[in-house]
Every structure is written in C-alpha cells, then in structure tokens.
Amino acid sequence: MDELITMTAAELSAAMAAGDVSAADVTEAHLDRIAAVDDRVKAFLHVAADDARARAREVDARRKAGEPLGPLAGVPVAVKDLFTTIGMPTTCGSKILGDWHPPYESTITQRLRNAGAILIGKTNMDEFAMGSSTENSGFGPSHNPWDLAKVPGGSSGGSAAAVAAHMAPLALGTDTGGSIRQPAAVCGIVGTKPTYGGSSRYGVVAFASSLDTPGPLGRTVLDTALLHEVMSGHDPMDSTSINAPVPPVVEAARHGDVAGLRIGVVTEFAGDGYQPGVMARFTEAVELLESLGAKV
Incomplete structure (x- = not known):
C-alpha cells in the first residue's frame, strides 16, 4: 500500500489498466494515508470515504466488464472546497456555509466523475479564496507537509498539501492571482493555471469572476496534463468558456x-x-x- 501512494497518477493509471492493482486498492491506500497524517497536515475539510470506495468498486466492475476507460479512471483526486459537489459539503473554508450541501454539481467535478476519477474529499482553503497561506480558513490553518511549522501557501493550500503529503496524486485548485501556482511552489509540486476560459467556472464559487481559473495540481508535469485534459473544454454553462478544442497538453508533456x-x-x-x-x-x-x- 505504501508503494501505491508514492506512484504518480500516470503510473497508477497504467498499473490499473494492466490489472496489476485495483481501483479499490488504490483508493484504500490513499484513505489510509489520509487517516495516518492529516490530523497533522489538516489538508482536508471533508473526506468522502464511503463514496470513494463505492465509486472505486464501480470502476473495477466496468474494467472487468471490458468497458474502455480513460486515463483517470480509478485515480483519486482531492477537490478544493470551492467546487460545488452533490453528496459532499461545500464550505469555501467558511463557517458561514457550514454544512451546506449544494443542489448541483460543478462542470469540472462532473467531468471527473464521468471519467471515473475518484473524488476522495474536499480540501481546506483561505476563506472564500481570499488569502495566500491557508491560514485564513474558518476551520483552522493547513500545514506544509515538509515542515509543519510553515504554511502550504494558498488559497489552494489544502490541495497542494494533500498532493505533497501523498494523500492524493492529483488535486483541483483555483487561481485568481496565483492561488494554484504559489502553493504548488511552496509545497514543491506542480501546479498550472490554464488560459482563462479554458476551464469552466460553472459551479466554482466566485472570488473575481473575470480572473478565476480552475486548474490542476500534481507531482509531475505529465500528471497535471492528464488532469488538465479531462477537466477542460468548452462549457455552454460558462459564458466566458473558450469554444475551441483543448490543446494536446498530454502529448506535449510526453513528447514536448x-x-x-x-x-x-x-x-x-x-x-x-x-x-x-x-x-x-x-x-x-x-x-x-x-x-x-x-x-x-
């Protein structure tokens, strides 16, 4: 199980496709890791353990039935608690929202669900994304897994800390003025801000709508490219969405x-x-x- 949490998303995808490991095993390994370390790192506000296990079993059943699956099928993804998600609370790091359960799903998390990704939980953030250290959450600060006395950056600090601490190989963040790139740098991982309009804002609680950009975090460039391609693309529900094909970022990451x-x-x-x-x-x-x- 320790080996599974240190593998990249691309490695996990290949291992599951080859039948060397199941999505259930991958999910359980990361849930065990969260249980072991997150009481100190405090990256997560909500861990969707039961739902993650159920969806992992679904992926395994689909793979056993011979159904063609995408590269993120069975791969755990941590989600910044700014994305609306059915079946999980969305607090935006604020006690104002408390235990609010949205009645609709964000476009990006729905695309991940459709792709078979395992949404393993919601991550801590500066309240309503207003901050750059994840010290300003209504539920307490997150910590940098490399040095618990230091911050993980923000406002996507919970997502960056979760990836750096091997609690998830991938995570979603949002970037208005650096809130993916800065915590990625502070936690020693990879984070990218897609071109504005390249990733849908529908279901992302707004900070500054003319700048907010959802994007991927991972431990390698290839992993972030894999998440980028699945989460991105035109969305008629977002008036600023770019109506154009998603650039071949995975091909560029592999053979650039x-x-x-x-x-x-x-x-x-x-x-x-x-x-x-x-x-x-x-x-x-x-x-x-x-x-x-x-x-x-």
Whole structure:
C-alpha cells in the first residue's frame, strides 16, 4: 500500500489498466494515508470515504466488464472546497456555509466523475479564496507537509498539501492571482493555471469572476496534463468558456520539444532575498532548458 501512494497518477493509471492493482486498492491506500497524517497536515475539510470506495468498486466492475476507460479512471483526486459537489459539503473554508450541501454539481467535478476519477474529499482553503497561506480558513490553518511549522501557501493550500503529503496524486485548485501556482511552489509540486476560459467556472464559487481559473495540481508535469485534459473544454454553462478544442497538453508533456522556445524571466528573480536552495533549483532549471535548446 505504501508503494501505491508514492506512484504518480500516470503510473497508477497504467498499473490499473494492466490489472496489476485495483481501483479499490488504490483508493484504500490513499484513505489510509489520509487517516495516518492529516490530523497533522489538516489538508482536508471533508473526506468522502464511503463514496470513494463505492465509486472505486464501480470502476473495477466496468474494467472487468471490458468497458474502455480513460486515463483517470480509478485515480483519486482531492477537490478544493470551492467546487460545488452533490453528496459532499461545500464550505469555501467558511463557517458561514457550514454544512451546506449544494443542489448541483460543478462542470469540472462532473467531468471527473464521468471519467471515473475518484473524488476522495474536499480540501481546506483561505476563506472564500481570499488569502495566500491557508491560514485564513474558518476551520483552522493547513500545514506544509515538509515542515509543519510553515504554511502550504494558498488559497489552494489544502490541495497542494494533500498532493505533497501523498494523500492524493492529483488535486483541483483555483487561481485568481496565483492561488494554484504559489502553493504548488511552496509545497514543491506542480501546479498550472490554464488560459482563462479554458476551464469552466460553472459551479466554482466566485472570488473575481473575470480572473478565476480552475486548474490542476500534481507531482509531475505529465500528471497535471492528464488532469488538465479531462477537466477542460468548452462549457455552454460558462459564458466566458473558450469554444475551441483543448490543446494536446498530454502529448506535449510526453513528447514536448522546447528547442527554439524563448522563455522570459523577470530580472528581479535573481535579486536579494531568495533562499540558496531556491536559487540553486532555479539555476538548474535554466541550465536544463538551455541544454534542450531553449533560450532563457
């Protein structure tokens, strides 16, 4: 079971497709991990254990029957508690909503359900997404799993902490002014903000509607690309949704070529105040990109 929680979403998907492990086993391993560590990390506001187990059994039955399944079938996903979900509370990190159970499902979580992903629970956040440390939740702060005395970033800090602590291989967040990218960086994982309009806002409680963008978090670029492709796409329920095909981000993650790519970097990134470890990793990334033919 310990091996299952350290595998990437892509690895778990391949193992389940090959019949090496069941969705039920994958789900149980992550529920066990949540039970073991989340009393300290406090990434989750709600764990949907019974529903997750039931949906995992459904995925296993569909696979046994020979039904073609997508790459996220049986893969656990943690959901920022800003997405409306039927059968789970949606609090937005606020006691104002308390135990509110929405009467409708967000487009993105419905797409994940349709794809066979296992929505394992709802994650903590700064109240109504107004913050950048997940210290401002009405239900108490989340902690960085690398150092419990530090913050996990925010406002998607619960989602980032859940992924970093191996409680879920993937998570949903929202980004208005950095609320996916910043906690991903603080927790040492991967988080991306899709192009505005590329992921539906329907069923996402608004902070700033002209900026709010749902997006994926994972431990690898490929994992975030897998989640991106499933969650994204045109939605007539969102008036700002882009009516265009989803870019082939999974193909780019698997076989992308950065030769000739020009990457702009803010000059202040090399200024005073950065920790040596951060600067060292940044320098390594620049050197790797330049060795692959990119110009930074």
